[in-house]
Amino acid sequence: xxxxxxxxxxxxxxxxxxxxxxxxxxxxxxxxxxxxxxxxxxxxxxxxxxxxxxxxxxxxxxxxxxxxxxxxxxxxxxxxxxxxxxxxxxxxxxxxxxxxxxxxxxxxxxxxxxxxxxxxxxxxxxxxxxxxxxxxxxxxxxxxxxxxxxxxxxxxxxxxxxxxxxxxxxxxxxxxxxxxxxxxxxxxxxxxxxxxxxxxxxxxxxxxxxxxxxxxxxxxxxxxxxxxxxx
Amino acid sequence: xxxxxxxxxxxxxxxxxxxxxxxxxxxxxxxxxxxxxxxxxxxxxxxxxxxxxxxxxxxxxxxxxxxxxxxxxxxxxxxxxxxxxxxxxxxxxxxxxxxxxxxxxxxxxxxxxxxxxxxxxxxxxxxxxxxxxxxxxxxxxxxxxxxxxxxxxxxxxxxxxxxxxxxxxxxxxxxxxxxxxxxxxxxxxxxxxxxxxxxxxxxxxxxxxxxxxxxxxxxxxxxxxxxxxxxxxxxxxxxxxxxxxxxxxxxxxxxxxxxxxxxxxxxxxxxxxxxxxxxxxxxxxxxxxxxxxxxxxxxxxxxxxxxxxxxxxxxxxxxxxxxxxxxxxxxxxxxxxxxxxxxxxxxxxxxxxxxxxxxxxxxxxxxxxxxxxxxxxxxxxxxxxxxxxxxxxxxxxxxxxxxxxx
Numbered sequence: 001x002x003x004x005x006x007x008x009x010x011x012x013x014x015x016x017x018x019x020x021x022x023x024x025x026x027x028x029x030x031x032x033x034x035x036x037x038x039x040x041x042x043x044x045x046x047x048x049x050x051x052x053x054x055x056x057x058x059x060x061x062x063x064x065x066x067x068x069x070x071x072x073x074x075x076x077x078x079x080x081x082x083x084x085x086x087x088x089x090x091x092x093x094x095x096x097x098x099x100x101x102x103x104x105x106x107x108x109x110x111x112x113x114x115x116x117x118x119x120x121x122x123x124x125x126x127x128x129x130x131x132x133x134x135x136x137x138x139x140x141x142x143x144x145x146x147x148x149x150x151x152x153x154x155x156x157x158x159x160x161x162x163x164x165x166x167x168x169x170x171x172x173x174x175x176x177x178x179x180x181x182x183x184x185x186x187x188x189x190x191x192x193x194x195x196x197x198x199x200x201x202x203x204x205x206x207x208x209x210x211x212x213x214x215x216x217x218x219x220x221x222x223x224x225x226x227x228x229x230x231x
Numbered sequence: 232x233x234x235x236x237x238x239x240x241x242x243x244x245x246x247x248x249x250x251x252x253x254x255x256x257x258x259x260x261x262x263x264x265x266x267x268x269x270x271x272x273x274x275x276x277x278x279x280x281x282x283x284x285x286x287x288x289x290x291x292x293x294x295x296x297x298x299x300x301x302x303x304x305x306x307x308x309x310x311x312x313x314x315x316x317x318x319x320x321x322x323x324x325x326x327x328x329x330x331x332x333x334x335x336x337x338x339x340x341x342x343x344x345x346x347x348x349x350x351x352x353x354x355x356x357x358x359x360x361x362x363x364x365x366x367x368x369x370x371x372x373x374x375x376x377x378x379x380x381x382x383x384x385x386x387x388x389x390x391x392x393x394x395x396x397x398x399x400x401x402x403x404x405x406x407x408x409x410x411x412x413x414x415x416x417x418x419x420x421x422x423x424x425x426x427x428x429x430x431x432x433x434x435x436x437x438x439x440x441x442x443x444x445x446x447x448x449x450x451x452x453x454x455x456x457x458x459x460x461x462x463x464x465x466x467x468x469x470x471x472x473x474x475x476x477x478x479x480x481x482x483x484x485x486x487x488x489x490x491x492x493x494x495x496x497x498x499x500x501x502x503x504x505x506x507x508x509x510x511x512x513x514x515x516x517x518x519x520x521x522x523x524x525x526x527x528x529x530x531x532x533x534x535x536x537x538x539x540x541x542x543x544x545x546x547x548x549x550x551x552x553x554x555x556x557x558x559x560x561x562x563x564x565x566x567x568x569x570x571x572x573x574x575x576x577x578x579x580x581x582x583x584x585x586x587x588x589x590x591x592x593x594x595x596x597x598x599x600x601x602x603x604x605x606x607x608x609x610x611x612x613x614x615x616x617x618x619x620x621x622x623x624x625x626x627x628x629x630x631x632x633x634x635x636x637x
Binding site for chain 2: 013014016017018020021023025026027029
């Protein structure tokens, strides 16, 4: 009967549960409404294009070489001289990603020398046949406005398909760990270049994120919708 | 006394009225159970800061219906080692008492229908509240036989736990009912309710002191195997307890019984301690107000049951037995004697009070001593000196770390 005598007494549990009744609910009715995604979420890939419409992929197969899950298959081919698909000599003739194998590690994105392959924030896609799981170039290339294609089995919501073609460097370049004030995102077709993120020293102060990192800003956006904050 | 419905003999009208009462109570209980499961899930999710069922019907009211339909169409499995007949019988042994207990609950006043005086309760037998004790004992069989007939380890353990627990707590439950019966001088539930009528301070919760009510609430929670006393189905240690091997509609029957019992026990608490359908009424629709009062009070106790479930962690088995045997039974016994003495005369009251306090102190002392002795172990008893302890140890008669050490 020790729980009767201590200061955490028998009825404190009852008080707590009763107080919870009046607290705002934290549940999100998931398929109906979604929480905003983090800016660096690794989702399904897109193959980007330049402003003039040519593809960025040069068919170098570095992404396929680096892929730990062995899910990328690339075949390069010479550009047709009269109608080149990409600037330069070669282009990605075949580009396939098997999403039954992909672990979304983003190593392909790191490896890509032309920032051709990036990851969108879409992870809510499921298919009913194995053939659907293998995305070919036809499905991966962005449309004329730089937006990813919406396939029937993918759950895109309003605003999900912007900021998807940017490329994020996960490792610090040249061994400089701080890496502050640098633009970590490549230019996006139709959206231009994003502002650089704030680093850990809080030196930067811009309109979008203040001195915080994008991550911290968007993290605080989530709970404020529900009247609380993340601890 | 007897039912005034049959005061002029049994005629067709009386039979029809009885049949209607039975059907209404049956249908009400089924619907109420459905709503109770929904209510419990909703309230508990409120207390856990989440939404709860909200997909089937408005506010998820039809969730239970959906679950029940799903269970109906699932495969009905009977384990190979099971005793097939008892295995099939057990769910009904759990469910039928749950239905029957409600028959003695007065859920309204007395109305006149077609020249018949009708008490708004299914039956008002003279032995009244004893019927509750009898049926809650039968309900133990449902749990026990379910566990035993499954032919499997965990259900058996759950069943043993459940029957030990239900038998232990039935003593406290019975004693707290005895206090109520002493106070009202009748076993009939109708008479118990009638004696509490017209004022809050006539309610038994006040008239018997609040202790019997608290004991009854705890003991009935334990009797129903509801949390925090749900050791018979402790998922973490027994993988589901007595109903591990049950699937499909038989599984649903167990849960129907459990939730129906929650409603019924809330109704019994209201009947015994809170005046049943008693409460202020108005001239307009005079017969309706008692019914509303009764269901309102029952709903409050259903809420309290859910609240208890949301707040308290499951007891350990020894804690459960300690609470039952060392706290609730002596307390209810002592209180019963005090109430009985107080009903007799002041002198008796003080004598019994003194005796109860003395007995309580003795019991407390013996419990403390026993606990201390158990913790110290036999080897540290003061009358055993070192040499003798060593002798005993070398002969291997004494178990414990001393016997293996030197």
